[in-house]
Amino acid sequence: MNTLGPWFGNLMRPMSAALTSRRQWLQVGTVALAGMNPFRAIRARAAQGLAPVRSCIFIFYQGGPSHLDTWDMKPRAPAEVRGPFQPIATAVPGLWACEHLPHLARVAERLTIIRSLRHGLTNHLPAAFTTLIGRDPLRGDQLIVGQDGNDPPSLGSSVSRARPAERLGVPPFVALPYRMWNEIDVPGQSAGFLGSAHEPFQIEGDPSHPEFRLPELEFPADVTSERLGHRANLLDNLERQSRHPLRRVEALDAAGPHDGYRRKAMELLGSETVRRAFDLRSEAQPLRDRYGRTRHGQSLLLARRLVEAGSRFVAVYDRKINGAESWDTHGNNFALLKDSLLPPADQGLAALVEDLADRGMLDSTLVIALGEFGRSPRVNGAAGRDHWPFCYDAVLAGGGARGGLIYGSSDTLGAYPDTNPVTPADVAATLFWRFGLDPASEIRDRTDRPYRLADGQPIRPLFGI
Numbered sequence: 438m439n440t441l442g443p444w445f446g447n448l449m450r451p452m453s454a455a456l457t458s459r460r461q462w463l464q465v466g467t468v469a470l471a472g473m474n475p476f477r478a479i480r481a482r483a484a485q486g487l488a489p490v491r492s493c494i495f496i497f498y499q500g501g502p503s504h505l506d507t508w509d510m511k512p513r514a515p516a517e518v519r520g521p522f523q524p525i526a527t528a529v530p531g532l533w534a535c536e537h538l539p540h541l542a543r544v545a546e547r548l549t550i551i552r553s554l555r556h557g558l559t560n561h562l563p564a565a566f567t568t569l570i571g572r573d574p575l576r577g578d579q580l581i582v583g584q585d586g587n588d589p590p591s592l593g594s595s596v597s598r599a600r601p602a603e604r605l606g607v608p609p610f611v612a613l614p615y616r617m618w619n620e621i622d623v624p625g626q627s628a629g630f631l632g633s634a635h636e637p638f639q640i641e642g643d644p645s646h647p648e649f650r651l652p653e654l655e656f657p658a659d660v661t662s663e664r665l666g667h668r669a670n671l672l673d674n675l676e677r678q679s680r681h682p683l684r685r686v687e688a689l690d691a692a693g694p695h696d697g698y699r700r701k702a703m704e705l706l707g708s709e710t711v712r713r714a715f716d717l718r719s720e721a722q723p724l725r726d727r728y729g730r731t732r733h734g735q736s737l738l739l740a741r742r743l744v745e746a747g748s749r750f751v752a753v754y755d756r757k758i759n760g761a762e763s764w765d766t767h768g769n770n771f772a773l774l775k776d777s778l779l780p781p782a783d784q785g786l787a788a789l790v791e792d793l794a795d796r797g798m799l800d801s802t803l804v805i806a807l808g809e810f811g812r813s814p815r816v817n818g819a820a821g822r823d824h825w826p827f828c829y830d831a832v833l834a835g836g837g838a839r840g841g842l843i844y845g846s847s848d849t850l851g852a853y854p855d856t857n858p859v860t861p862a863d864v865a866a867t868l869f870w871r872f873g874l875d876p877a878s879e880i881r882d883r884t885d886r887p888y889r890l891a892d893g894q895p896i897r898p899l900f901g902i
Contacts, residue, residue, distance in 0.1 A: 489873030490836045492744035496753045496806035500764030503812035503822050504830040505851045507535050509552045518814050518850055529841040537779040540787035546841045547790050549833040549899055553845025553854035556826045564809035569625020571865025572892050584624035593750040594628035594635040603747035608638035611743050612752040614736045615641050630882040644735035651715050714746035727788045734785035768819035790834045803836025803871050814850045828853050836871050837900045862893030870895035
């Protein structure tokens with residue numbers, strides 16, 4: 438399923454059926470951005486010669502992976518802190534990783550590890566808000582915090598607004614393999630006050646399934662590209678004829694979003710580049726095996742294909758809250774990490790980094806992998822770890838980031854940053870800065886209220902600056 442579904446349906450159905458739902462598609466995407474200032478690009482001089490990236494793959498481990506059992510192990514801490522896992526050496530002298538991350542340990546010279554992320558939001562939804570939007574929610578650390586049309590946009594939507602896709606018909610912002618849900622829609626997945634034009638192209642499906650495909654990009658047997666073009670032209674003519682004085686207000690209010698959605702649908706349907714990108718069957722089987730034949734592994738492979746096709750921002754969501762195998766490991770933390778959570782994450786991310794490097798795409802593609810927080814230093818009575826936003830990790834690769842770098846540190850228990858604390862707002866500012874955007878640029882909501890593109894500061898030392 439994707440956000441352009443209504444348009445595909447109207448264009449594909451018999452014309453009589455499409456005409457009956459005209460009012461319905463005039464109502465699609467009526468929330469538009471009012472008074473938005475253009476983003477100000479910063480020149481290469483400001484980045485001391487570091488060229489802007491073309492794309493970002495943003496991997497979000499929903500639920501919060503344990504930093505103490507991945508990249509910030511504390512082997513000298515008491516048993517109730519360190520847990521049973523053992524550290525292993527990586528390809529970078531002095532950088533140790535969990536024994537269940539052997540693939541990432543092998544490619545560590547291409548990874549940048551931040552060990553000092555922090556914020557103060559202890560619940561999943563507000564923590565997801567600050568991670569995926571780059572600023573704290575106005576409603577604070579409530580258990581239930583959503584995102585609506587008055588909220589700031591997701592990171593992907595902001596990138597979509599500032600950096601359109603490189604090729605006609607390619608969606609600039611794609612999210613996969615599902616839309617996240619945790620009692621309500623997880624915040625940070627939507628365009629907020631930027632409006633429907635910058636919503637993600639949402640994929641719902643398992644790319645590892647042998648029959649994975651997007652029916653929305655396929656013509657029905659009785660519809661050709663020429664016939665589709667005739668239908669679109671007829672709809673345009675009918676729209677113009679229907680705008681008589683009695684309906685002028687409705688038409689003027691809806692024409693912009695309406696035309697934009699239909700144009701996007703037509704461009705997608707006519708894009709052979711997009712169809713090829715989503716056709717994983719054309720990928721070499723050994724490479725698919727290298728990513729792992731899991732939903733997460735094949736989602737990362739699809740993300741690489743999408744940025745190669747010209748998408749600017751691809752969000753890959755991993756796991757669902759309260760699932761049988763969730764990153765939210767309040768209980769049975771170590772068995773879940775060892776048996777189901779770490780293996781596909783380790784194999785898939787390592788394969789993605791190597792694949793991008795092999796294709797000459799790593800310098801122009803920034804990879805960011807993190808959760809909404811870490812896990813508590815002390816193991817609880819259920820052999821689990823609880824929410825811990827006060828210190829946790831993120832992994833970066835590519836985009837000019839210095840491989841083999843450890844940035845920041847935590848205290849002896851992994852409880853709080855010891856050096857170089859970093860916030861999600863700083864990660865957001867770094868992301869925009871690497872796209873050649875000034876994080877201090879203003880965007881304006883529908884009431885003309887100004888917002889900075891990001892409230893944080895770029896973490897320039899990650900890039901040797």
